[in-house]
Amino acid sequence: MxxxxxxxxxxxxRIPKYRQIVDSIIHNISVGKLNIDQKIPSINSFxxxxxxxxxxxxxxxxxxxxxxxxxxxxxxxxxxxRTKLLSKVNILFMINKLSTYKMRIYNSFVNSIGGNSHTDLxxxxxxxxxxxxxxEKNRNAYDYYIIMPHFKTEDLKHIxxxxxxxxxxxxxxxxxLVIMDNNKLAIEKAFIEIYQDFENDIYNALQHGLQxxxxxxxxxxxxxxxxxxxxxxxxxxGFRKFCLEFSLDFEILEExxxxxxxxxxxLFITIEESDLVNLVNQxxxxxxxxxxxxxxxxxxxxxxxxxxxxxCISTDFKMMGETAARMILDKTKGKVKNPFNFIDRESL
Amino acid sequence: MxxxxxxxxxxxxRIPKYRQIVDSIIHNISVGKLNIDQKIPSINSFxxxxxxxxxxxxxxxxxxxxxxxxxxxxxxxxxxxRTKLLSKVNILFMINKLSTYKMRIYNSFVNSIGGNSHTDLxxxxxxxxxxxxxxEKNRNAYDYYIIMPHFKTEDLKHIxxxxxxxxxxxxxxxxxLVIMDNNKLAIEKAFIEIYQDFENDIYNALQHGLQxxxxxxxxxxxxxxxxxxxxxxxxxxGFRKFCLEFSLDFEILEExxxxxxxxxxxLFITIEESDLVNLVNQxxxxxxxxxxxxxxxxxxxxxxxxxxxxxCISTDFKMMGETAARMILDKTKGKVKNPFNFIDRESL
DNA sequence: TACGATTACAGTACAGTACAGGATACAAAC
DNA sequence: GTTTGTATCCTGTACTGTACTGTAATCGTA
Numbered sequence: 081m082x083x084x085x086x087x088x089x090x091x092x093x094r095i096p097k098y099r100q101i102v103d104s105i106i107h108n109i110s111v112g113k114l115n116i117d118q119k120i121p122s123i124n125s126f127x128x129x130x131x132x133x134x135x136x137x138x139x140x141x142x143x144x145x146x147x148x149x150x151x152x153x154x155x156x157x158x159x160x161x162r163t164k165l166l167s168k169v170n171i172l173f174m175i176n177k178l179s180t181y182k183m184r185i186y187n188s189f190v191n192s193i194g195g196n197s198h199t200d201l202x203x204x205x206x207x208x209x210x211x212x213x214x215x216e217k218n219r220n221a222y223d224y225y226i227i228m229p230h231f232k233t234e235d236l237k238h239i240x241x242x243x244x245x246x247x248x249x250x251x252x253x254x255x256x257l258v259i260m261d262n263n264k265l266a267i268e269k270a271f272i273e274i275y276q277d278f279e280n281d282i283y284n285a286l287q288h289g290l291q292x293x294x295x296x297x298x299x300x301x302x303x304x305x306x307x308x309x310x311x312x313x314x315x316x317x318g319f320r321k322f323c324l325e326f327s328l329d330f331e332i333l334e335e336x337x338x339x340x341x342x343x344x345x346x347l348f349i350t351i352e353e354s355d356l357v358n359l360v361n362q363x364x365x366x367x368x369x370x371x372x373x374x375x376x377x378x379x380x381x382x383x384x385x386x387x388x389x390x391x392c393i394s395t396d397f398k399m400m401g402e403t404a405a406r407m408i409l410d411k412t413k414g415k416v417k418n419p420f421n422f423i424d425r426e427s428l
Numbered sequence: 429m430x431x432x433x434x435x436x437x438x439x440x441x442r443i444p445k446y447r448q449i450v451d452s453i454i455h456n457i458s459v460g461k462l463n464i465d466q467k468i469p470s471i472n473s474f475x476x477x478x479x480x481x482x483x484x485x486x487x488x489x490x491x492x493x494x495x496x497x498x499x500x501x502x503x504x505x506x507x508x509x510r511t512k513l514l515s516k517v518n519i520l521f522m523i524n525k526l527s528t529y530k531m532r533i534y535n536s537f538v539n540s541i542g543g544n545s546h547t548d549l550x551x552x553x554x555x556x557x558x559x560x561x562x563x564e565k566n567r568n569a570y571d572y573y574i575i576m577p578h579f580k581t582e583d584l585k586h587i588x589x590x591x592x593x594x595x596x597x598x599x600x601x602x603x604x605l606v607i608m609d610n611n612k613l614a615i616e617k618a619f620i621e622i623y624q625d626f627e628n629d630i631y632n633a634l635q636h637g638l639q640x641x642x643x644x645x646x647x648x649x650x651x652x653x654x655x656x657x658x659x660x661x662x663x664x665x666g667f668r669k670f671c672l673e674f675s676l677d678f679e680i681l682e683e684x685x686x687x688x689x690x691x692x693x694x695l696f697i698t699i700e701e702s703d704l705v706n707l708v709n710q711x712x713x714x715x716x717x718x719x720x721x722x723x724x725x726x727x728x729x730x731x732x733x734x735x736x737x738x739x740c741i742s743t744d745f746k747m748m749g750e751t752a753a754r755m756i757l758d759k760t761k762g763k764v765k766n767p768f769n770f771i772d773r774e775s776l
Numbered sequence: 777t778a779c780g781a782t783t784a785c786a787g788t789a790c791a792g793t794a795c796a797g798g799a800t801a802c803a804a805a806c
Numbered sequence: 807g808t809t810t811g812t813a814t815c816c817t818g819t820a821c822t823g824t825a826c827t828g829t830a831a832t833c834g835t836a
Contacts, residue, residue, distance in 0.1 A: 096782080096784085097783080117440070117441070119440065119565075122822060122823080123823070132788095133784055134784065135784070136785075138823085139783090141823090142824095152823060153443070153793085153823080154791070154822070154824075155795080156792085156822060157821095157822060157823080158823085160444035162564060164561040178531050178535060180528060183526050184524060187526060198758075200550075201526070202548075202549075203549060233501065233751075353731060357732070357734070357735055361735070373576070382732070382795075383705040384732040384733065387705055387709070405607065444793060445793080470812060471813075472812080473810085475812095479793085481795040481796070482795090483794065483795065488795090490814095500814085501803085501812085502813050503802035503803035503811080503812045503814065504803060504813080506803085528787085574791085749789085759805070
């Protein structure tokens, strides 16, 4: 084959030969001499042509294969799979579902990380096996792995399935791993960790609003229990802890039904936007005063909630993405708790 | 025999030939070109027609036989036995950016398509070359390609870059292609097309609100010109056409500045949510009445906009995803315009 | 200096792909 | 019955990647 005339192996160099092979193939891809799906010489023919050990060529090819630049088909050969994303920083961003808030984190991250990086987004739908597949398939292919771990159960210690998840995550090189949002997995040592402390966050935020909350007789947390995508149960725990600590009457609801009976003195904390919409509509319908007769606190702030005057307890999603980007760019490591605030408005 | 014209064997491909035969036949069954009890070519005639070794064809047939998709009768031939194949359908969903609305389309699509499919999401950031690479890399890897084509320029005819995009899209098998949202590319024949007719949609929707719009003296369209992710310019054209047709005074703004001077009788149409928030805040600040002194129409509806009583002109994102899913499941093909509505509320 | 890790080489073995050819058993048409 | 075409099974050959083995030279560091 004459395809590889332009590969130069320097016997004198201090750079290992297998690295030279890797680099020259990457170079040939970047200058367009090698294109996607193109076959590259077999290990045998390459080693014969350049008087190299088969082992050396194999090593180079296996590195390129790990980085997903080439793939191998047993009995056929090696083929180019990627022609882009070289010399850039490649980031894999894995989230459980696509919500408004995850989207805002992702977008603020992509904006902050800048043009010298490429970020792929993958959604694993809270599915353990899908997550494991994704991770296995992309092992070593990226420079950073940003993972938001949210799975069907939070009680991670007793489920073997999630054990697999934890071991899979732990197999990622520590300096490539960024854990976001959830810190309750037994991840040994992540490079970067930006988390919400769900239990204490809601507890502390509600405490900030205690004076106003005390005006109400009973607290309702609308927590979607049977949702396909579960919310952290620690939100529940933090809410309960707060209510018990300050001797407040409380109840957990699964959703705001259409025929819900509202009473003066009720205070609702909603998580899903649909529940908030339903609730406010019913308050208006029954001519209660929002923030007077009935209080509403919404989880996760948005600009439109501000316009509506809805009191919120919320983490700062934009900052979450920005912090992750900044820490990667600055190569700082460590654990950072993302700020969580009580945002006082008219609905309380 | 000419029965098997539709089998494609690529000698260069990294997929083994026998696998290509298997996939080809399964694909032809799933699209209905091969029916139950139908005879398929003998090993000999198949191998001669496609210049393959008999062994290769035999291997493919024996795999299909093992999977009970075909049966063999000694001395006669091979026959299809099963047309219901419950293999998972893989779908590639390509969008230009991750906005609230794209997200809603995606989520409603994934919900509607059901558990027997797997949908991967890829974001190409309006970047032509990134788009081309994604497509090239995933060529033949999916059963359906759902593409929302939005690129840096809409004037697609004069830019060679986007010519490449069009040819790349046209290379996708017609029965695997779903074009969404944008119908102004010269795509020859897509399997499914669900589009917004941006220019006529805004024109018609505004016409529905003409009586109320006439109360205002001047119309402002807040159209982010220099955004990283451009909005279709046909929105502009439709707006202009409407204003000219009905002799309304109008102006195009790039954004709502903090020091904007509001006048009684102004009517604003905002596209970005941030502009809507800014605008409403300023209206409140300057103690104008929303819907009285100053009118507001927002592009793209959301539940919270309903709560706020913001009049909207909007397409139905949920339906867009659902329609795509339904058409794929039902194997119907054709062009469908997604509904676009004028939603009358208090802000006008 | 000594040790361990990396690099590079050589050899062996195994498994998958694709081709070519041959032998046999069955079915249908002549 | 013969001929033709069919599936089925067998052999062999020449590639391919994958996975080990052992050996020697080199380099950095303790």
